[in-house]
Structure formats: C-alpha cells, structure tokens
Amino acid sequence: xxxxxxxxxxxxxxxxxxxxxxxxxxxxxxxxxxxxxxxxxxxxxxxxxxxxxxxxxxxxxxxxxxxxxxxxxxxxxxxxxxxxxxxxxxxxxxxxxxxxxxxxxxxxxxxxxxxxxxxxxxxxxxxxxxxxxxxxxxxxxxxxxxxxxxxxxxxxxxxxxxxxxxxxxxxxxxxxxxxxxxxxxxxxxxxxxxxxxxxxxxxxxxxxxxxxxxxxxxxxxxxxxxxxxxxxxxxxxxxxxxxxxxxxxxxxxxxxxxxxxxxxxxxxxxxxxxxxxxxxxxxxxxxxxxxxxxxxxxxxxxxxxxxxxxxxxxxxxxxxxxxxxxxxxxxxxxxxxxxxxxxxxxxxxxxxxxxxxxxxxxxxxxxxxxxx
Amino acid sequence: xxxxxxxxxxxxxxxxxxxxxxxxxxxxxxxxxxxxxxxxxxxxxxxxxxxxxxxxxxxxxxxxxxxxxxxxxxxxxxxxxxxxxxxxxxxxxxxxxxxxxxxxxxxxxxxxxxxxxxxxxxxxxxxxxxxxxxxxxxxxxxxxxxxxxxxxxxxxxxxxxxxxxxxxxxxxxxxxxxxxxxxxxxxxxxxxxxxxxxxxxxxxxxxxxxxxxxxxxxxxxxxxxxxxxxxxxxxxxxxxxxxxxxxxxxxxxxxxxxxxxxxxxxxxxxxxxxxxxxxxx
Numbered sequence: 001x002x003x004x005x006x007x008x009x010x011x012x013x014x015x016x017x018x019x020x021x022x023x024x025x026x027x028x029x030x031x032x033x034x035x036x037x038x039x040x041x042x043x044x045x046x047x048x049x050x051x052x053x054x055x056x057x058x059x060x061x062x063x064x065x066x067x068x069x070x071x072x073x074x075x076x077x078x079x080x081x082x083x084x085x086x087x088x089x090x091x092x093x094x095x096x097x098x099x100x101x102x103x104x105x106x107x108x109x110x111x112x113x114x115x116x117x118x119x120x121x122x123x124x125x126x127x128x129x130x131x132x133x134x135x136x137x138x139x140x141x142x143x144x145x146x147x148x149x150x151x152x153x154x155x156x157x158x159x160x161x162x163x164x165x166x167x168x169x170x171x172x173x174x175x176x177x178x179x180x181x182x183x184x185x186x187x188x189x190x191x192x193x194x195x196x197x198x199x200x201x202x203x204x205x206x207x208x209x210x211x212x213x214x215x216x217x218x219x220x221x222x223x224x225x226x227x228x229x230x231x232x233x234x235x236x237x238x239x240x241x242x243x244x245x246x247x248x249x250x251x252x253x254x255x256x257x258x259x260x261x262x263x264x265x266x267x268x269x270x271x272x273x274x275x276x277x278x279x280x281x282x283x284x285x286x287x288x289x290x291x292x293x294x295x296x297x298x299x300x301x302x303x304x305x306x307x308x309x310x311x312x313x314x315x316x317x318x319x320x321x322x323x324x325x326x327x328x329x330x331x332x333x334x335x336x337x338x339x340x341x342x343x344x345x346x347x348x349x350x351x352x353x354x355x356x357x358x359x360x361x362x363x364x365x366x367x368x369x370x371x372x
Numbered sequence: 373x374x375x376x377x378x379x380x381x382x383x384x385x386x387x388x389x390x391x392x393x394x395x396x397x398x399x400x401x402x403x404x405x406x407x408x409x410x411x412x413x414x415x416x417x418x419x420x421x422x423x424x425x426x427x428x429x430x431x432x433x434x435x436x437x438x439x440x441x442x443x444x445x446x447x448x449x450x451x452x453x454x455x456x457x458x459x460x461x462x463x464x465x466x467x468x469x470x471x472x473x474x475x476x477x478x479x480x481x482x483x484x485x486x487x488x489x490x491x492x493x494x495x496x497x498x499x500x501x502x503x504x505x506x507x508x509x510x511x512x513x514x515x516x517x518x519x520x521x522x523x524x525x526x527x528x529x530x531x532x533x534x535x536x537x538x539x540x541x542x543x544x545x546x547x548x549x550x551x552x553x554x555x556x557x558x559x560x561x562x563x564x565x566x567x568x569x570x571x572x573x574x575x576x577x578x579x580x581x582x583x584x585x586x587x588x589x590x591x592x593x594x595x596x597x598x599x600x601x602x603x604x605x606x607x608x609x610x611x612x613x614x615x616x617x618x619x620x621x622x623x624x625x626x627x628x629x630x631x632x633x634x635x636x637x638x639x640x641x642x643x644x645x646x647x648x649x650x651x652x653x
Contacts, residue, residue, distance in 0.1 A: 235510075235525035242500045242511055249498040252459055253512045253571055254486035259519050 010230055016312050017229060021222055028218035032211040048207045052282050055214035057322050059279040062221045064302050064318035065311050066271035069228050071300070072308030073237060074264045075244030079296050080169030081272055083176050084144035086290035088273025091143055093193035093286040094127060095136035096204070100197050113195070114188045124186045133200060140277040141270045148269030152262040170293050177291035192287025199281050210282070217278045224271050228311050231267070240264055301344050307354025316355060405472035405489060405574055407437040412575055412605045418467035420453055427453040428464070429629035435575070440601035442616045443609045445626035446649060451609045452495060455577050459492050460485045471575070487517060491573030495580045497560035501553025505544050505563060508552050509535045512567035535570065541596065542566040558589040565596060575605045582615050594619050
C-alpha cells in the first residue's frame with residue numbers, strides 16, 4: 001500500500017517524467033498494434049524491422065540513464081560503461097546459445113557450435129547453469145554488479161577520481177574486449193554468440209516475440225527511470241550530488257564517500273547489464289565489439305547531447321543520436337563519424353547542459369518575458 | 373640474549389598488542405568522548421613535514437572542554453595543517469592527537485572523526501552550491517549517515533523545526549529555498565557555520581570565519597561563536613586581530629609549526645617574541 005503511494009507521489013512530483021512515462025506507455029501499446037493488427041498494405045503499418053530497431057533504442061536509453069546516474073549525479077565519468085552492458089549481453093547470449101540445443105550446424109545437443117568447432121569435449125564450468133533462465137537472469141544482474149563492486153571498491157577506496165578514473169574504466173573495457181576476442185576464453189572468440197533460435201520457448205525471429213521484447217524493453221526503461229528517480233530524489237541522491245560538488249566537505253560532515261560512490265556505481269552497472277541482456281535477443285548477436293571503448297565513448301556523447309543530471313535528458317540523447325546514426329549510416333555512411341564528433345564538440349562548447357538544458361533556458365526566458 | 377628479551381617483551385601480560393587496540397575501522401559512537409580530566413583535545417609532539425619543509429614542529433596543545441580558543445600566527449605557521457591533522461586529512465609523521473582520552477585521531481578516517489564529533493569549517497567557504505540552504509543544513513544534520521539510512525531517510529517534524537531554528541540563527545530564513553551557490557560570500561560563511569551547528573559536534577574547528585565579511589557581519593559572527601562556546605568547544609583560526617580581541621579569552625600563537633606563546637590577549641600582545649614574529653610586522 002505504502003509502496004503504491006510512494007510511487008504515485010514520485011510520478012506526481014516529476015513534471016517531465018509524467019510526459020515521459022505516458023509517452024512510453026503510448027508507444028508500447030501503439031507500436032505492437034500498428035505492427036500486428038494493421039495490415040501490411042496500409043501506410044500506418046509498422047514493420048517488424050522498425051519494432052526491433054525501436055526496441056534496440058530503448059535498450060540504449062536504459063544504458064544512458066544508467067550512465068547519467070553515475071556521471072550526471074555522482075560526477076563519476078565512466079568511459080567504460082559498455083563493459084557492463086556487454087557482460088549482461090553475454091549472459092543473455094549464453095542462455096540463448098544453450099537454448100539452441102541440437103539445432104546447431106553440428107547438431108551437438110550439449111555444446112554450442114563454436115565449441116564443437118574448437119574440438120572441445122565438454123562444456124566449461126562457467127557455462128553450467130546457463131540453460132536455466134532464472135540462473136541466467138540472476139547472472140545478468142550479478143556479473144556486472146560484482147565487477148562494478150570489485151572495481152569500484154579498489155578505485156574509490158584509493159580515491160582515484162576525475163580523469164584518472166575515466167582512463168582506468170576505459171582500460172577495463174579494453175581489457176575485456178581483448179580477453180573476449182580469444183577463442184580459448186570460451187565465449188565464441190571474435191564471432192561472439194549468434195544464430196539464436198528461441199527465448200523461453202518462443203521463436204526469436206517471430207514477429208510476436210519481437211513485439212514482446214519491445215514491450216519488455218519499454219517496461220524496463222520505465223522501471224529503470226523510476227528507480228533512478230527514486231534514488232536521486234532520496235537523501236542518498238542529495239548526498240551523491242554533494243559528493244560531486246564538494247567531496248571533501250561531504251567527508252568532513254561525516255559521510256563515508258567511498259560507500260556512496262560504490263553503491264551508485266554498482267546499481268548503475270546492474271542496470272547497464274539488464275539493458276545489454278534485452279539488447280542481445282533483439283539484435284541477434286553479441287560479440288567482443290560491444291566491449292569496444294568506442295561504444296562507451298559514444299554512450300557518453302548521447303548523455304552529453306541530451307543533457308546530464310536530468311535522467312530524461314539521457315533518454316532524449318540516446319534516442320536522438322541513435323536515430324541520427326541509423327539515418328546517416330544508411331544515407332551517408334562516410335559522414336557519420338564526423339557528424340558524431342562535430343556534435344560532441346558543439347554540445348561541449350555551446351550546450352553544456354545539453355538539449356534539455358537548452359529547452360529549459362528557452363522556456364525560462366519565455367516565461368520571464370511574458371511576466372514582464 | 374637479545375632475542376630472548378624481545379620475546380619476553382612481546383609476551384608481557386600487562387601489554388596489549390597494537391593490533392588489538394581500536395584501529396581506524398573501529399566504530400566510534402557519539403557520546404563516548406571522555407573529558408573527565410578537563411581537556412577535550414590533546415595534541416602532543418605532532419610533526420608534519422612536506423618535502424623537507426616542517427609544517428608542524430613538535431606541536432603540543434590542549435583544548436579544554438567548552439573552551440573558545442583562538443589560534444593566530446603568520447602565514448605558514450601551520451594553522452591549516454594542524455586542522456588537517458585533527459580532521460584526518462593529513463597523517464602526522466609522529467606524535468599523537470587524542471579526542472577526549474580514548475579516541476586516537478591519527479588512526480581514524482575523515483568521516484569517523486566527523487561522526488565522532490569534530491566539525492570543521494574551511495578557510496574558503498565550502499558549501500554545496502546546487503543544493504538549497506535547507507538541503508545544505510539537512511545534509512549536515514547529525515543522524516545516521518550510512519548509505520541505507522540515507523536511501524530511506526524521511527525528514528521528521530522535529531528535524532525540520534531544528535533546521536528552521538538554525539536558519540534563524542544564521543539569518544538565512546528568506547533564502548531557505550535558494551541554491552546555496554547564489555548566496556553572497558558572507559552568507560556562504562554563515563551557512564557553513566550553520567551546517568556546523570546542525571552537525572552538533574563537540575569540537576568545532578573554524579578556519580578564518582570572518583574573511584571577506586562586512587563590519588556588521590563580523591559582529592554577528594562573533595556573537596554566534598561566543599554563543600556556541602560552553603556547550604561546544606571552539607577553536608578559531610583567524611587573522612583579523614580586532615575580531616580576535618572581541619571574542620578571545622585565551623590565545624595561542626603559532627610560529628613555524630610550534631606554539632610560541634599562550635595566554636590572554638594582553639599577555640600575548642606584550643610578549644616580545646610575539647611582537648617580533650607577528651604583531652611587529
């Protein structure tokens with residue numbers, strides 16, 4: 001009872017959040033309806049390709065708010081958040097690989113194709129349990145969370161901050177990429193995990209499954225947003241912002257700064273893991289490229305473009321930049337990287353608060369002028 | 373024989389091993405401060421050097437419970453370094469600093485020292501610029517400051533009243549919902565003092581509280597600090613001699629990391645050594 005009450009209060013206080021959540025709800029009803037019920041001949045029909053594409057964007061948006069939580073609020077600029085996204089993705093990929101069963105090219109009921117190809121005789125120990133969905137779901141959250149805990153514990157306790165921390169996170173994701181590229185690691189080497197068949201018994205290629213995955217992604221984004229909103233509205237959130245603005249002061253009034261940073265980082269990593277897990281069945285592949293430092297930097301650009309420290313800014317940024325990416329890589333592939341770089345420069349120089357900040361400033365100016 | 377002696381030393385039954393004594397991670401609860409012998413702070417033979425420069429040189433100092441002490445000294449006398457040592461920011465090369473009779477400040481971390489009851493005001497006013505005045509005071513307020521407690525925290529009516537009282541004391545009621553970054557310099561100084569008050573420390577370390585204040589503001593600050601003494605112990609580091617004359621009963625003069633003289637203002641002012649290094653300038 002008190003939980004629902006809290007939730008309602010949380011949404012009521014959040015002016016922009018209300019619009020965000022209701023449009024998310026509208027989209028998650030409209031898109032499947034337009035895809036499944038409207039005939040293909042109609043101009044209103046949304047193709048399954050678009051449904052999957054939108055689902056992918058929503059996963060990116062969830063990843064973006066996870067980063068905004070640590071960067072926008074905690075002031076911890078992680079340039080390696082992709083590592084948590086990719087680990088969540090790999091955990092899901094391992095589950096999907098085990099679901100293939102004997103339908104692989106080599107028809108081995110126990111071993112995934114790449115292991116047969118490498119002439120392995122049995123499943124490595126770390127693959128055990130991934131045939132169970134509940135176990136995989138647990139790992140999707142725990143593995144990124146544990147890595148964030150160990151990394152954060154070491155880094156924050158040693159008081160590594162600022163650009164040094166950013167560089168280490170970058171190195172972390174790079175190290176994971178190199179490790180996962182190796183065949184003997186047992187994660188499919190540079191081909192990664194692919195050729196999935198079904199998820200929880202449903203055909204992964206089927207339009208209905210695609211729509212369900214899309215709706216689940218929208219739901220995950222909504223829950224993730226509310227969780228983040230709860231965190232930043234709580235006193236925990238105020239302490240975290242205080243640490244960002246005056247770390248020493250926070251320490252001298254009696255807060256154990258390291259613990260606050262650590263738990264913020266862990267929560268964020270878990271959310272990134274979930275985003276990765278929802279992403280993989282929709283794109284149908286996970287490979288070490290997801291660990292690439294470039295991905296993590298792109299993620300930072302989304303949040304910067306949208307506006308950090310607002311949560312919805314991160315969502316706006318992730319959706320807009322990825323939409324632009326899809327458009328440019330289709331229409332003018334050679335221009336995209338220049339456009340992305342240019343965008344980052346423009347935002348850093350002229351829009352320190354991102355697009356959301358620009359909107360807020362314009363709105364304030366308009367209101368002020370009307371008041372006169 | 374030497375080894376045997378060493379073993380005998382280690383096995384002495386009246387001795388407690390170092391690792392058995394409370395270390396920095398030992399939880400320190402408020403109210404455990406033992407001031408039964410008078411002083412609340414015992415600073416003994418502290419040495420700190422940075423790259424060969426002796427910032428503190430065999431510093432020994434005692435602060436009584438409930439006392440208002442002023443510490444003066446020329447630039448580089450080691451005033452801020454002393455505060456850093458007492459709040460856990462800097463570890464001394466040698467010497468001891470005890471809070472009450474039982475708490476070894478040189479082994480505690482910053483947040484442990486803060487929650488055991490030492491509050492610090494920085495030289496440059498340090499507040500949380502994005503938070504409102506109310507939120508600044510709320511953050512500083514004396515309560516469980518663990519992660520889980522903060523996540524579930526709900527402000528009680530009592531705490532709200534307390535914050536309102538403090539806002540009145542520091543003249544910031546009007547600015548309750550103003551972002552602290554927008555306050556004037558003097559107001560920021562007061563807010564920081566207000567944060568110290570809600571933190572309810574037993575010992576306040578105040579570094580240059582009236583820097584950049586107008587004459588009226590200085591007077592008000594003097595009232596505030598003298599009002600705090602008695603219930604709390606207050607150590608004020610200041611350059612402004614008029615201000616010190618208006619509040620101080622006992623003054624300590626630091627010079628080159630060492631106590632040069634100690635006593636009431638008149639004695640200090642007539643001390644030839646003090647005149648030479650400080651007032652004579």
